[in-house]
Amino acid sequence: MSHPLQAAGIKFLKILAKHSDVIMKAYLSGRVNELDFDAKVLEKLTEHGVLWRPEPGEDLRLRSSIRGLLENNLRDERNRQLDANIGTKLALIKTVTSHYKEALHHQNYAEAEVYIEDLTEHVYGLVDSLKSNVRNLWRRIHNEFGYVASINAKIRENELAQSQLTEMRKQLEMFQFDELATIAGTSRELRRLLVVQLQRSHSEISQELSIAQSKLIDLLGKFRQYLHRYQLLKGFVLHAQQKPDYQVKDYSAKHNVPSLFNHAKAIIKPASIDVNNIEHERLFAEVVSHIKEIRHANVGVKDKRQAQGFEINDIEQIDIESDLIKQNVESYFCQVIDSGQGMSALEYHQQNKLTLDKEVWVYGVINGYQGLSSEEQDFFEIGTEGHVHPQFNGNYIIEDVELGLR
Amino acid sequence: MISLKGQVMETLLSGGFICKTSDELAFSFLQNTENFASVEQQLNLMNRTIANANDGTVLFCAYQGIGDDERKVVNSQFREITASLLPLIEWLVLVQEAKGDNSPLSEGKVVRLNELQSVIEDTPAFSEQLTKISRYSLFNSSSSAVDAQLKLIFKRLLELGYLLKPNPDNQIFVATGKVDYLFEVIRFIDESENLNLAEQAEEAIKQGDLL
Numbered sequence: 001m002s003h004p005l006q007a008a009g010i011k012f013l014k015i016l017a018k019h020s021d022v023i024m025k026a027y028l029s030g031r032v033n034e035l036d037f038d039a040k041v042l043e044k045l046t047e048h049g050v051l052w053r054p055e056p057g058e059d060l061r062l063r064s065s066i067r068g069l070l071e072n073n074l075r076d077e078r079n080r081q082l083d084a085n086i087g088t089k090l091a092l093i094k095t096v097t098s099h100y101k102e103a104l105h106h107q108n109y110a111e112a113e114v115y116i117e118d119l120t121e122h123v124y125g126l127v128d129s130l131k132s133n134v135r136n137l138w139r140r141i142h143n144e145f146g147y148v149a150s151i152n153a154k155i156r157e158n159e160l161a162q163s164q165l166t167e168m169r170k171q172l173e174m175f176q177f178d179e180l181a182t183i184a185g186t187s188r189e190l191r192r193l194l195v196v197q198l199q200r201s202h203s204e205i206s207q208e209l210s211i212a213q214s215k216l217i218d219l220l221g222k223f224r225q226y227l228h229r230y231q232l233l234k235g236f237v238l239h240a241q242q243k244p245d246y247q248v249k250d251y252s253a254k255h256n257v258p259s260l261f262n263h264a265k266a267i268i269k270p271a272s273i274d275v276n277n278i279e280h281e282r283l284f285a286e287v288v289s290h291i292k293e294i295r296h297a298n299v300g301v302k303d304k305r306q307a308q309g310f311e312i313n314d315i316e317q318i319d320i321e322s323d324l325i326k327q328n329v330e331s332y333f334c335q336v337i338d339s340g341q342g343m344s345a346l347e348y349h350q351q352n353k354l355t356l357d358k359e360v361w362v363y364g365v366i367n368g369y370q371g372l373s374s375e376e377q378d379f380f381e382i383g384t385e386g387h388v389h390p391q392f393n394g395n396y397i398i399e400d401v402e403l404g405l406r
Numbered sequence: 407m408i409s410l411k412g413q414v415m416e417t418l419l420s421g422g423f424i425c426k427t428s429d430e431l432a433f434s435f436l437q438n439t440e441n442f443a444s445v446e447q448q449l450n451l452m453n454r455t456i457a458n459a460n461d462g463t464v465l466f467c468a469y470q471g472i473g474d475d476e477r478k479v480v481n482s483q484f485r486e487i488t489a490s491l492l493p494l495i496e497w498l499v500l501v502q503e504a505k506g507d508n509s510p511l512s513e514g515k516v517v518r519l520n521e522l523q524s525v526i527e528d529t530p531a532f533s534e535q536l537t538k539i540s541r542y543s544l545f546n547s548s549s550s551a552v553d554a555q556l557k558l559i560f561k562r563l564l565e566l567g568y569l570l571k572p573n574p575d576n577q578i579f580v581a582t583g584k585v586d587y588l589f590e591v592i593r594f595i596d597e598s599e600n601l602n603l604a605e606q607a608e609e610a611i612k613q614g615d616l617l
Contacts, residue, residue, distance in 0.1 A: 151508040226509040228604060232592050233499050233510060235603025238610055240492050248491065248595055252477065252484035259457045260587075260594055261487070262468040265479040266421030267452070 015048055016066075023050065023062065027070050031059035072132070086171040089126045096122060097183055097190060104187075116189060123193050127201040133168060134208050137161060141215050151227045158220045165213055172209070175202050325361070328354060329368035333403070336380070342404025344385065365401055381406050410435050414445055418456065418467040423567060425464045425583025427514045436465060459590045463513065464583035487591060493542035494568070494588060497559065500526075500535050511581045512589070517569070519560060519577035527552050 016023065019041055026032045032051060034042060042060060045051045051060045100115035140161060145154040177199055184190035240246060251261050273280045273287065332348045345365040349358060356364070369382050383402045389395035408416070414432045417424055426433045436442050436456070446456055450470060457468035469476045501517060502510050504525045511517065526532040533552050540547035540555040547558045560579060563569045568588070569579040596603045 149508075154508065222509075229510045229512070229589055230502065230508075231604035231607040232589065232596060233495050233502075233607075234610070235596070235601070235605070235607035236492070236495050236592055237499055238606050239601060239603060248488040249599060250481070250484065251598075252481040257472055257477075257480055258594060259468060260459055260590055261484045262457060262472070262480055263421070263483045264419075264454045264467040264469050264476075265483075266419065268416055268420040 012048060015044065016050065019045055019050075023066065023070075026051065026060070026062040027067060031061050034060060086126070086130070087174055089122065089129075090174060093119065093122050093126065093194070094183060097194070100190075101185075101187075119190075120193060123197060127197065130168075130172075130201065130205050134205055134212065137165065137212050138208075141212060141219065144219060151223055151230065155220065155223050155227070158216055158223060162213070162216050162220075165209060165216065169206070169209055172202060172206055177202075325356060325364040326368070328352070328356070328361075329364055332365065333368065333380075336403050336405065340405055342381075342402055344400050344402040346400045362398065362401060365403065366398075369401075369403070379406060380404070411441065411445060414441075415448065418445070418449065418465075419452075419454075421467065423464055423466045423582065423584045423587065425513055425586070427580055428567070428570060428582045428584075433465070460583065460586040464587050464590075466587075490544045490566075491588075491591070493539055493544045495592065496535070496539050497563075498585070498588075500532060500539065504529070504532050510589075511585055513581055513583045513586050515581045517579045517581065519556060519579065523552060523556055526556070 022032065022037055022041060022045065032042065042051060046060065049063055050066055052063055053060050096115055096119045100112055100119060103112035103115055145157040148154055148157055175198065177195060180194045180198065184194045251258050273284050275284055336343055345362050346358060349361050354361060369377065369380065381404050384398045385400040385402060386396055386398040389397055410431060414435055417429065417432060424432050424436065436445065449455055449467065453470050454467050455470045456465055458465050472480065498511055501522065504522055526536055536552060536555055539545065540559055545559050545562050547555050549555055560569065564571055567582060568584050570582055571579055
């Protein structure tokens with residue numbers, strides 16, 4: 001606020017910056033090795049209240065205020081000290097309130113202004129420290145005390161946190177709002193600070209604390225369970241090592257089988273896809289698409305493709321067996337047209353003493369008729385002769401066809 | 407397609423374990439008393455009932471009444487469990503120690519094969535232990551490479567239902583409720599045979615500390 005104070009503060013911060021290596025070493029190791037640093041530097045730091053010597057024979061240590069500053073800024077996980085010294089802070093607040101009221105009474109407004117600012121800072125400081133304690137607690141809960149290695153240490157840490165939490169709740173009980181309300185009196189400013197602000201934070205914090213507490217108890221149970229499980233595992237392995245011929249008793253032979261070992265036989269075997277079920281179609285397609293296609297015929301085709309000559313020749317005459325049938329069918333059709341009278345296929349077959357199989361011949365005639373264009377078909381009329389199959393209904397066996405002109 | 411109840415029945419009748427991790431839908435289906443009763447009723451027709459382990463977090467199918475035939479089945483399954491007990495326990499210890507984790511593997515916990523592999527490869531004691539475990543007939547590996555041994559063990563554990571692989575492309579595994587069932591079995595054996603396993607372990611750890 002005043003000029004000399006500002007200068008002193010800047011000087012102090014400069015000292016901190018200049019000797020940051022000493023401070024950080026002290027912070028990390030907990031103490032200063034006096035042989036490592038210049039005695040003058042250490043003396044200067046002690047003089048400015050950065051370092052201190054708890055007992056004449058002891059090592060130099062970092063002041064708790066500096067340590068607290070660093071822990072706060074670095075969000076150091078090791079920062080596990082809960083500052084719950086609320087009683088003194090409350091007392092301080094009450095004192096400053098009295099100063100403020102007195103200054104107001106003497107109509108010394110400038111002084112009163114300073115006091116109310118001071119008071120505001122104290123109140124917010126108190127709330128902030130409470131909140132940061134709770135946050136700190138939560139941080140430890142969230143990483144499940146990850147900063148210590150063994151599960152036993154976690155259990156101890158949990159117990160420590162629980163005791164700190166109980167302590168905090170006890171301290172919270174020291175807030176007596178009726179008293180604070182009386183102190184604040186009718187002043188609006190004071191009521192806002194001492195009653196509204198504090199009360200709101202108080203209820204918030206105590207709510208959070210009770211959640212934290214249940215969480216801690218939960219965690220403790222979990223840790224104990226882990227520990228027990230690990231011990232069981234380890235114990236079993238040890239047991240098996242010490243007694244290699246150890247056999248688990250046959251619990252299944254007992255009259256009452258323990259429910260743990262009462263395992264019913266699996267009676268459903270894996271089902272397969274129904275190819276006729278539309279719903280399974282997609283799955284089926286998927287399965288099919290995963291089938292690897294192997295074409296042995298293609299193996300080695302590549303080198304055959306290279307440098308292979310080919311010739312272009314006239315298309316050779318191919319004798320197709322059906323040619324004979326076709327010619328005969330044509331002449332049969334012609335004879336029908338020429339004679340103008342109907343004639344059955346088998347009759348023609350007999351007349352011309354064809355060598356073709358009768359069945360093939362009849363089929364060839366039907367085929368020949370069907371092969372005509374519809375205009376040509378209109379000239380002819382084809383009738384079938386045959387009989388119904390004795391056993392199967394509706395099956396008609398064609399023995400012969402008769403072709404005639406319309 | 408098949409109804410949820412049908413799926414639950416199918417899992418139970420095919421000898422599967424239902425837990426929140428392996429099948430959350432089926433598990434929550436059975437948490438409903440009405441659904442539970444209707445499944446139970448149908449199972450009862452087949453002389454079966456729903457049994458649970460680890461305070462109801464793992465469900466499986468058990469016989470309602472045990473006659474001679476059922477006893478044979480129960481007996482053979484018991485032998486299967488006890489035969490695989492030691493390899494599985496040793497594997498659990500290895501995983502826990504290699505992960506540097508304080509908590510043993512349990513339902514819903516994740517194991518990353520690659521991380522485990524790099525730790526085991528870097529630590530001769532772990533790789534020796536792994537070789538020992540992979541030689542058990544349960545896993546039956548003849549390989550000497552950490553990579554192959556681990557893959558085989560994980561494959562077997564997937565088949566046996568102790569682990570799940572949510573994403574086929576990633577080597578990340580999730581433990582199922584069957585692991586918790588295994589703990590129940592050990593706890594049961596410990597209690598009924600008065601083995602004092604926990605005390606033995608504590609004693610050994612203390613002696614180790616002294617050394």
